[in-house]
Amino acid sequence: MFGNLEDILKRLNKKFDLKLYTFTLDNNDYPNIENVVRVRRALSDQGGKKIVINQEPLKELIRVFRELDMSNPVHSENNEIRELMKDTMLKEIIQSKLMSLPADKTNEQNKTGIVDVEKPNQEQFKTNIIYANDFAINTEGLERKLKVMVVIHNVDSQLQDIFYNYPELSFIRMVLDYYFQDYFIRDKNVLKLDGESEVGKKYNEDAIQFSRRMTRLFMGKIQTLLQGLYTMKDVASPLLSNEESSQYYINILLEKIDDISTRTYEGSNPFGCMLFADQALLHPSRGIIKYIIRFRENEILLDDSKLIRKLLEMTDHDKDIYLISDEKYIYGIGHINWNEVGNHLLFRVVFKGLSKYNLQLLTTVHTESRFGKLFNENDKKIYKTERNLEIVFKNLLQVSFKSPVLGEEGFTTRKFKRMMKAQFFENREEENIREIDTLERVVRKAREQKHGTMVVITDEETAGQEVERLKKQSIIIEPTAVNPDVVQYLTPIDGAVYFDNTGVCHAVGVILDGIAEPNIGDSSRGARYNSAYRYLHKLDQTKCIIVIISEDGMVNLIPELDEEEPIRLLFQQFIDHINQQEQISNAEIEEFKSKLAAYKEIDYQHYFTVANAFYNKGKFADAIYFFREGLEGAGNYYITTKHYRGLANAYFFAAREGNKSLYHDALSYYNRYIIKENEDELDVHDFNNRGLVLEEIGDRESKKNERLNLYGKALLDFNKAISYLEHAVLYSNRAYVYKRMEKWTECLEDFIHAELLATNKEYLENISAILTNNPEVIGHSIITYLKLKETNSESGDELAKLLEQFKIKLSEENPEAAVALEEFHLIKDTR
Numbered sequence: 095m096f097g098n099l100e101d102i103l104k105r106l107n108k109k110f111d112l113k114l115y116t117f118t119l120d121n122n123d124y125p126n127i128e129n130v131v132r133v134r135r136a137l138s139d140q141g142g143k144k145i146v147i148n149q150e151p152l153k154e155l156i157r158v159f160r161e162l163d164m165s166n167p168v169h170s171e172n173n174e175i176r177e178l179m180k181d182t183m184l185k186e187i188i189q190s191k192l193m194s195l196p197a198d199k200t201n202e203q204n205k206t207g208i209v210d211v212e213k214p215n216q217e218q219f220k221t222n223i224i225y226a227n228d229f230a231i232n233t234e235g236l237e238r239k240l241k242v243m244v245v246i247h248n249v250d251s252q253l254q255d256i257f258y259n260y261p262e263l264s265f266i267r268m269v270l271d272y273y274f275q276d277y278f279i280r281d282k283n284v285l286k287l288d289g290e291s292e293v294g295k296k297y298n299e300d301a302i303q304f305s306r307r308m309t310r311l312f313m314g315k316i317q318t319l320l321q322g323l324y325t326m327k328d329v330a331s332p333l334l335s336n337e338e339s340s341q342y343y344i345n346i347l348l349e350k351i352d353d354i355s356t357r358t359y360e361g362s363n364p365f366g367c368m369l370f371a372d373q374a375l376l377h378p379s380r381g382i383i384k385y386i387i388r389f390r391e392n393e394i395l396l397d398d399s400k401l402i403r404k405l406l407e408m409t410d411h412d413k414d415i416y417l418i419s420d421e422k423y424i425y426g427i428g429h430i431n432w433n434e435v436g437n438h439l440l441f442r443v444v445f446k447g448l449s450k451y452n453l454q455l456l457t458t459v460h461t462e463s464r465f466g467k468l469f470n471e472n473d474k475k476i477y478k479t480e481r482n483l484e485i486v487f488k489n490l491l492q493v494s495f496k497s498p499v500l501g502e503e504g505f506t507t508r509k510f511k512r513m514m515k516a517q518f519f520e521n522r523e524e525e526n527i528r529e530i531d532t533l534e535r536v537v538r539k540a541r542e543q544k545h546g547t548m549v550v551i552t553d554e555e556t557a558g559q560e561v562e563r564l565k566k567q568s569i570i571i572e573p574t575a576v577n578p579d580v581v582q583y584l585t586p587i588d589g590a591v592y593f594d595n596t597g598v599c600h601a602v603g604v605i606l607d608g609i610a611e612p613n614i615g616d617s618s619r620g621a622r623y624n625s626a627y628r629y630l631h632k633l634d635q636t637k638c639i640i641v642i643i644s645e646d647g648m649v650n651l652i653p654e655l656d657e658e659e660p661i662r663l664l665f666q667q668f669i670d671h672i673n674q675q676e677q678i679s680n681a682e683i684e685e686f687k688s689k690l691a692a693y694k695e696i697d698y699q700h701y702f703t704v705a706n707a708f709y710n711k712g713k714f715a716d717a718i719y720f721f722r723e724g725l726e727g728a729g730n731y732y733i734t735t736k737h738y739r740g741l742a743n744a745y746f747f748a749a750r751e752g753n754k755s756l757y758h759d760a761l762s763y764y765n766r767y768i769i770k771e772n773e774d775e776l777d778v779h780d781f782n783n784r785g786l787v788l789e790e791i792g793d794r795e796s797k798k799n800e801r802l803n804l805y806g807k808a809l810l811d812f813n814k815a816i817s818y819l820e821h822a823v824l825y826s827n828r829a830y831v832y833k834r835m836e837k838w839t840e841c842l843e844d845f846i847h848a849e850l851l852a853t854n855k856e857y858l859e860n861i862s863a864i865l866t867n868n869p870e871v872i873g874h875s876i877i878t879y880l881k882l883k884e885t886n887s888e889s890g891d892e893l894a895k896l897l898e899q900f901k902i903k904l905s906e907e908n909p910e911a912a913v914a915l916e917e918f919h920l921i922k923d924t925r
Contacts, residue, residue, distance in 0.1 A: 095242075095293060096133045096147060099273055101301040103246060106269070107501040109658075111135070111247040111666055115158050119239040121230075128238065130155050135663060161673045162224065162245065222247045223257045223266065227274040230284040237284065244270060247666060250501055252488055256455075262329035263455060265491045265498065268315070269308050277304065302497065309498045312491060313351070314342030316370075316441065316453070320421040323372050325437045326457070347421055350396045352496065355449050357403035363448045363545075366406030369416035369430065369456075370441040376418055376425050382434045383418055388426035396422055411444050432458055432483055442487065447644075449495045455488040461774065508697075510534050510641075513651060516695045517637045518553065518595040532597035535578035537641050540591070541649060543582045548590035548626055549641040550604065556636055557594040561601040568592070568604035575599075590626075590640075608632040626652060661693055665700040672707040683716065698727030702737050709740060714748035717741075735775045738767040746783050749790070757790045778818040782827065785811030789831055805831050822852035829860070838868045843878050849893045850879075850886040858896055865900050872900045 096114050103110045114133040120126050130152040152158060225244040230237055246266070249257075257264045279286040279294040286294050299307070318341060319329070355364055375382050394401060396419060408427055409415050418425045430440070440456040461482045469476050492499040511530055519526045533551060540549050552560065561570050568589060576584070576599040584591055589603035608628025626640045630652055642650045668686050672678055690696060701724035708717040721741035725733065745760035764784040768776060785808045792804035812828035829844035842864050849857040865872055876897055883890055 095278075098277070098295075098301065099244070100135065102269065102273065102304055105301055105305055106266070106498060107248075109248045109501065109662070111662055113245045113247070115152075115243040115245070117155070117241040117243075118231075119241065121237045121239060127155060130158065132158070158243070161670050162222075223249050223254055225267070225270045227270070229274070229278075229280075232284050240285075242274070248662065253500060256488060256490065260326075260329045260455070260488075261331070262315070262319075263490055265308070265312050265500065268312055269305075272308060272311070273304075305498050306496050309491070309493060309496065310348050311339075311342040312498075313348035313453075314339075314345035317345040317347035317421045318342070319439060320347075320370055320372055320441075323374055324439050326439060327437060329439065345421075350399070351443060351451060352449070352493075353397070353399035354402050354406070355445055355451050355493075357399050358448070359403050359407060364403055364406055364445040365447065366409040366445050367411035367416050368402075368406075368409070368443045368445075369418050370443065371418075371420060371438065373420040373422075375438055375440075376420060380434070382431055382438065382440075383426075383428045384431050385418070385426045385428040386415070387428075389424060391425070392423055394424040396424060398424075406445060411442070416442070430456070432485060441490075446492075449493075451493055452489060453491045453493070455490055457486045457488060459484045459486060507534055507538075509651060510537060510639075512695060512697065513639055514551075514595070517639055526595075529595060529597045532575075532578060533593060533595070536576070536581050536591075536593065536597070539578045539581040540585050540641070541643055543585045543643075545586055546622060546644050547585035548606070548622060548643065550590045550592045550606070550629075551595055551639045551641075552592075552633075553637055554594040554596060554598070556633075556638070557592060557598075557600045561592055561604065564601075564604055564607065567607070568601045570601045571599065573598045573600050595637075623650065658697070661696055661700065664689055665704060669704060669707045672704070672711060678708075678711075678713070678716070696727060698724045700724075701727060702740070705740060705744070709744055712747075714744045714751065717744040718748060735767045735772050738763050739780065742767070743779075743783060746787060749787075754790065754794065757787050761787050761791065778815045778821075778824070781811040781815040781818070782824060785809075785815065785827060785831075789827075789834070792834070802835065805835050820851065822848040822854065822857075825851065826854075826857060833860070838864055839871055839874060842871055842875050846875065846878050846893065847882055850882050850890045853890070853892055858892060861893070862896060869900075869904065872897075872904050876901060 096112070099114075100112045103112055112135070116131045116133070118128045118130075120128060132150045132152055133147065134150075135147050223246050225246075226241065227244075228239055228241045231240050232238075249266075253264075253266065257266055261267050277296060279296050297304075318339075357364060369383075371382070374380070378385060378388075394405075396402070402417065402424060405417055405424070405427070409417055414429055415427065416430070418428050435456065435458050442454045442456055444452045444454065446452060461484050467478055469478060489500075511534060514530045514533065519530070537549055540547055558573075561568060573594075575597055581591065584599075584602050587603045589605045591599060592601040592604050593599050606625050606629035608625065608631060610628060611631070622644060623642050626642050630638055630640055638653075640652050642652065644650075664686075671682070701720045705717045705720035705724060708714075708720060718741065721737065721744060724737065725741070742760050742763035745756045745763060749756035749760060761784065764780070764787065768780050768784060788804050788808035788811065792801045792808065795801040795804060808831050809828060812824060812831065816824050816828070825844045825848035829841050829848065832838075832841035832844060842861065845857050845861050845864070848854070849861065861875070865875060879890070879893060879897055
């Protein structure tokens with residue numbers, strides 16, 4: 095079961111890592127769990143880099159959920175987990191096991207009286223999807239239920255979003271549904287086992303054939319969605335379900351699009367885009383499509399692939415000019431009126447070359463700026479903000495020669511830069527940023543031409559020697575630093591473009607040589623691909639990178655970083671260990687580091703993943719180490735806000751555990767990402783935590799002016815945090831800063847506000863102390879209370895009693911002031 099599914103998933107994306115958890119239950123009405131097993135691919139315990147498949151019994155069921163970092167699976171927001179919990183006994187066992195889990199950390203007041211909002215969990219860094227299904231099995235004459243949980247790691251955020259939020263449009267979900275429903279032989283839902291206890295396949299098909307069958311069914315489902323006025327809301331719930339549907343087999347949308355993708359026009363491969371929607375949405379009266387030209391109704395059929403291929407030349411997906419179509423006809427060429435898209439279901443097919451295309455879902459999201467201006471209009475105050483309509487294209491499926499693909503292509507900017515560093519600039523990448531960036535732009539521009547090409551990169555000496563050796567089969571030029579923007583004009587002719595690693599071009603139209611050997615190349619690929627491999631093999635130990643851009647649009651980098659899978663597995667094993675164990679010893683961490691030393695190139699993102707696992711365990715010192723390793727490994731790559739936030743928070747919470755000097759490190763990293771350019775990514779925790787850090791540093795500053803300056807900055811952060819969220823903790827945090835600055839009026843106002851939002855003995859004690867020491871603000875406190883009470887009418891009884899006492903005290907000590915407050919009644923007369 096594991097091997098077949100892994101083969102299928104790896105063909106969708108070779109980075110997918112699979113784990114299975116199986117729960118065997120007896121067939122009683124009140125089922126008992128007989129065993130729990132984890133199946134995964136891992137590095138061999140014997141050392142080295144050998145990869146094996148392990149089937150590991152788990153003594154405790156709850157270890158599964160610890161490993162997945164789920165503190166309470168019974169109440170999980172994950173539909174798959176809730177489905178798994180349906181069996182009563184399974185639910186009760188898990189709940190009883192939860193009693194042994196460490197309690198969640200509560201937010202307690204620290205010694206300085208500062209209270210923080212709940213520590214933000216690093217949940218957003220998870221890269222897995224979880225799926226559950228079940229079988230019945232018959233062993234030794236006894237029938238048992240086998241529940242299977244599938245966990246797929248290294249799934250990008252967009253695929254996760256589709257899987258969970260648009261299940262009807264998730265290709266992975268369809269693959270998993272059909273794998274469990276229609277891949278194995280069943281007899282009344284009981285899996286049939288052969289004499290060797292092997293599960294029998296229902297059809298004589300391999301992973302490629304199954305994947306292609308799923309592509310046909312998925313496109314058949316898309317065609318069904320185009321036959322009715324379905325909406326985004328419909329695909330967010332299991333409307334059609336993935337139970338076997340004969341209609342999906344009958345629909346032929348896949349064949350129609352495939353036919354278009356295999357057509358050339360005047361020798362050019364197909365590039366362009368089509369928009370698909372229900373026919374009713376495409377009428378001009380609906381206002382969704384702005385037609386540039388309209389064809390006569392029902393004049394051009396979708397199966398007229400030759401004509402449609404010709405019409406694709408008139409489209410441009412960058413400028414959003416589409417062929418407009420439903421599942422039967424082409425209606426014209428036009429733009430989308432994005433304001434009218436709303437909740438309607440629209441699909442885009444982008445042709446990427448010969449027999450290659452992407453299917454995408456078109457969505458729009460309203461975003462509002464957090465900044466604006468206050469205007470007076472017609473005696474009214476109006477706060478105006480900017481509202482934008484963000485257009486999001488969600489990739490549902492990529493198809494290449496009838497085979498489905500999910501996720502990134504063979505070429506990515508990050509992967510190319512890592513290869514350049516590994517091949518040419520080890521330990522001196524910073525000195526060669528410009529050269530690496532130039533060559534990365536060269537490759538991107540070379541991809542824009544439509545006939546396929548190769549870009550060869552070697553060191554300067556090798557480049558000179560090789561183009562001289564190959565001068566009879568190349569066009570040698572004076573070594574020139576070519577502008578990347580003109581590279582696409584150098585590549586239409588046969589042969590490779592030859593660069594050295596400084597970005598200087600030495601030749602164009604280079605026909606690479608090499609010796610054909612049985613173990614070199616791939617017979618399923620074209621001449622360009624195999625020629626590159628033969629040439630690379632001939633160079634032997636010479637440092638070289640070849641970028642292969644095929645006519646079908648596929649991009650490959652060689653040599654491949656063949657150590658990626660064992661590295662991913664090594665990190666995943668360690669993360670699982672972190673999640674399973676209460677404590678991780680220093681010896682275990684050092685052992686992990688020593689294993690990493692065996693690998694030369696490690697993707698910096700792996701370090702961030704380990705850091706997040708330690709952070710969520712409250713192991714902040716360890717989290718800091720791995721966050722810093724990730725930053726160092728990233729070099730000049732762009733570091734996203736979430737990673738800086740993770741490191742800043744780790745320093746912050748580590749400082750609160752005792753090492754106060756770490757507050758300065760926390761501030762440094764908060765300042766790196768809390769900037770205007772990131773305003774859409776910031777939240778209340780960012781400003782609240784930085785405010786607390788500034789306050790702590792201010793407390794330890796001996797110079798008064800510097801101390802007040804730090805407090806002033808803390809106030810600005812708390813102001814910003816409160817603009818995100820009206821919360822008692824935030825008002826009390828700001829109140830403590832005012833207290834340190836001896837601004838008693840503002841301090842009093844904030845403690846009153848906090849008490850009205852959430853009554854707290856600490857707030858009342860502070861209010862009482864301020865009024866005792868500063869009786870001149872008693873009147874102001876009463877007026878503030880009554881003003882805020884208008885919007886917090888359900889709370890504040892204890893505060894009212896306290897202020898009434900001070901009002902009475904004021905009347906005794908200052909009758910004139912008390913007269914002014916007579917009209918203010920703090921406690922209702924219930925007589």
